[in-house]
Amino acid sequence: MTLRKTCHRGNFQIEKRRSVFSGEEFNNTNNAETKVYCRIRPLGAEDEECCLEMISSSTIQLHAPDGLKANRNGEYKETQYSFKKAFGINTNQLELFEDVAKPLIEDLIHCKNGLLFTYGVTGSGKTFTMTGSPGEGGLLPRSLDMLFNSIGPFQAKRFVFKPDDKNGMEIQGQVDALLERQKRESQPTVPKTPSSRQKADPELADMINSEEACKSENVDEDCCYSVFVSYIEIYNNYIYDLLEDAPFDPIRPKTPQSKILREDQNHNMYVAGCTEVEVKSTEEAFEVFWKGQKKRRIANTELNRESSRSHSVFTVKLAQAPLDADGDHILQDKNQVNVSQLCLVDLAGSERTSRTRAEGSRLREAGNINQSLMTLRTCMEVLRENQMCGTNKMVPYRDSKVTHLFKTTLMVKEK
Template identity: 75%
Template sequence: WSFRKYKTPRRPPPKKAPNNQKDPVGVYLRVRPLSAEDEECCIEVISSSTIQLHTPEGFKVNRNGEYKEMQYSFKKVFGVSVSQMELFEYVAKPLVDDLIHGKNGLLFTYGVTGSGKTFTMTGSPGQGGLLPRSLDMIFNSVGPFQAKKYVFKTDDKNGIEIQCEVDALLERQRRENNLFVPKTPSSRQKADPEISDMLKPEEACKADCVDEDSSYSVFVSYIEIYNNYIYDLLEDTSEDAIKPKPPQSKILREDQNHNMYVAGCMEVEVKSAEEAFQVFWKGQKKRKVANTRLNTESSRSHSVFIIKLAQAPLDADGDNILQVSQEVSAPAGLGQKAHGYVKQVCNINQSLLNLRTCMEILRENQMCGTSKMVPYRDSKVTHLFKNYFDGEGKVRMVVCVNPKADDYEETLLVMRFAEMTQEVEVARPVDRPICGFTPGRRYRNQAFKVELSRKLEEHGGPVDKDGTSVMSNMVLSLPPLPSSELTDPNDDTTLPRLIEALQNRQRFRQLIIKEYNKAANTMKSMLQELDSNLISKDNLIHEQNGRLLEKDKVIHNNKGEIERLEKKTKMQEHKIDILQKTTKIYEDDKRSLQQELETREHRLHRELSERRRMEQRMHGMVSDTQHKWEKECERRVNAMQLEMQNKLWVKDEKLKQLKAIVVESKTPGHPDPPPRQTQPQRPSREERPPSKRSASPSPLPTTTPVRPLHRRSRSAGGEKWVDHKPSSSLDLGTVLQPVIPNAIQVSTPNEKTLSKCDKYVLTHQEVASDGEIQTKLIKGDVIKTRGGGQAVQFTDIETLKQQLTTASLIFFIFRLQCSMALEMKAGSNMAPGYEHHGITK
């Protein structure tokens, strides 16, 4: 709880010299080999900086359902055959070199689960990754110039303090007494790998131009960001197996220089690459991992391994470290990112999404000149790395991808993020001298000590390692005085022994004085010699200073020319940037217009092909419909003509019958003439028995044997019929039966039979409602289909039904005789189809 009413004002940031030089974020791509040779690959390495992404089969990338090939460019593309050493040379070695020279840097990997991030950062035995190689290079470079342990000490405010030798010695003794002996690993517990197992001796590398007039110390820390909480992986937790103490989350704070750091995080001082690598594996065991489909130990968090290199200059004599905390250099870090899965995937993806959002806003502010606020605080990952994007330093990202087709969608998202990240620029770090002392102090002081020791050895005998002569040793080795206590007045040995000891000490004293005078004379001659040498050196220095002044003038003139050329170069670079951006805009517009043109061409081609298909279809439908209606009109005309002829014939017959009845009725007493068997008269429609034909009545025969007008069915013409009579049809034994002369009788029709005929008739039998068998003649036209087959279009149905009546016997016999005579006369002229009116017997 805080009881302060007002907050303390925030300290303004320190003023820095404006740095207009910026470099883009270095994005590198590494392709992992396929786990199986028969897997489908979706990535092809075209050149050393470009890859092509192939769309797998069955995956559409646009609305038209078309496949698309996309190319992406990077600063460097590493194929499946690249070695770990080659990757380190291109990516991490420049960052480590900048770190040793006092410049910050950030290196992190990015990719989906199973893409090779852990192998790239850590490596395996014999194939060490970026982290062990970086540690090895750091200690190979600054190892001989390291300060003793605990001379550099970290504080709680992201700073470094310098202790004197006495305080450092006391702290070493205190900590060594508190150290406990670690347990030896059992046979079941797997031993941690050594850095010697990771690297080969011939792969060792070292930085150039290391400041030898400074002392160094290396501090490492290891944290993980899990569910947007920060945990210290090096913190010693409770070893209670029954109720272990859960780890406490850490918070981010801002120091007086506005740099972000993890408060309360343990920073371990290491003196060798082996010790630093063991500290890394200690924290690696505490990381949150889980078993997934792609990885047996997939990371559940983002992990960050921070390396701080403390540097302080030596004093003017080159012996001791300056007790000034402001002279200590800033830290640098190496980070590793990893994707999560299952429960934690939302938080991890949210962190990566916020990183993408920060990159997009940074790019927009730099390219468009806007001043939108970058949401660093939305995620602990982006908040921790805020200084690297807003301040100075180098930022490099290694994108790891798996080329198998199953990861195509995730790989596509990773490529888009990497392409956007390359456009973000970070301020270039500048060189800042640590102090104003002349260089070479350490070795100059050592050379002076060696020369002094050599001359003392020549003039005053052998010397020790620290330059003291035998004279000093003689002073320390004087014979001790014997006991001078007298207990007996007759003691004759104590006083002579004491006199002898004093005489020996006197001789030693004279020898020491002699040696002292000799050493003084030697020192005097050495000083005189040094004075003469200094005078000559002063003269030489004076001459050299004159030459340096001339050189300075030339350098000043050259610097002016260089500044003029640099301004001109910057102007040209600015123009080139403007032209490149304009060219890129034009290329994007051209690409979008070409895509739109291709889309419209495809659409037009599709519409034209669809229109041609519709025209062909409509042309076929019009021809089929025209042919059909021509046949239908012909049939209707013939039917109407035949019907009109039948109606006229019926009227004529009725008139003749009426005339005959009238004539017979006028003759009185004349008996009824017998019925003519050869020419039975046709009864009227009202006198027909119930068993009658539903079609037009057949004409009555005249006296002439040939009828000029008679009804013929269209099936009796030259058309060929398919008479389909199923094998299940019953023979009813009736008088009237359809007879088709030009017919092919089949029990089951087929395409070959239908292709030979123009008409089709089906004889179908079923039981009527009164229990009698009813026969239907279903007729149709055989037409050809567009596919070359045959089809039947049904046009008419005729019904044949058998009935029994209760009419009078005389009338039935009379009508039966008339019907029999009529059938005998017209049997050969009746059509089998009975037209479309149907027949009822």
């Protein structure tokens, strides 16, 4: 699998996914699979000519525009690229979800980690594919919906599971969990008027039609579950917590503090001090997502009115533990807790500064975006060479925060 030469046209993008075992099994499995999908975006109002053709359900062909052929005396060769699957312009969001993300939710429920990211040039439809729009929910809201549809009746009460700040999870006693629930319920909440809410955040009900709901039928009913979400962005190779509650000071606004990466006892990388929010419904999880989404850095460029200037990582973490013999309480044994996670990554688009006419800080942003994407490509190429040729070349994970964060996932052998 290679990402090379797959994203230098503005009307298509790729989704890459991988699922791996969680915990200690993570480093012992060699059968994790990396799959690359191509989704073709319909031509926009400003697009003049289509340079792409679907040859089969897994192969696309690129050809040069007529003007380019003339300039090169007809020497331009048509090129073909193969993927796990290619999706045409008529593919809807549900069809894409069922092929790309639904298996990852099944894996998540069965204690396997997963990574899915969208990759492509700016304006190719990555954010639409990941988030979607009212009436056309993307991979992220559909993934949340399927997860809660599946584990809803088997969720633990709030605060029974608690992050240990070391990328793990511990189980609280009933009394401690009850005290934290009472404390949460006693805190005042600011009501949101329907009008302001509608303007700010799309409602989940508007994103996904109830008739399109998905559910896993393979949930272990002898376990209890809790879902935690976190949301970070990687901007200019610095990591920021999009869910961090910073005190508002209109006179002296504080600059957000960047976070650092650390390695846990299983050699998995994680963002130290990152906010993890326990959520009990799809609606609550989606509301947390939009809270962070409003903090993402975007800008207007020549190619995209709302171009993401950072890579975003929305992580869904699922904690599960077995019930006692009576089926009434969770076993108070940290060693019995299984934690799996699915990272949904919306990468910033690669771009040519000559086309976006970037200057100043925008030029620096574009440089950092392109550099991090180049590092990702380099890592994938070295990994593939090591696999295919039996070499042991050094993989430059540390050259970018994106590749460093997902180092363990990328290290697992590909099929």
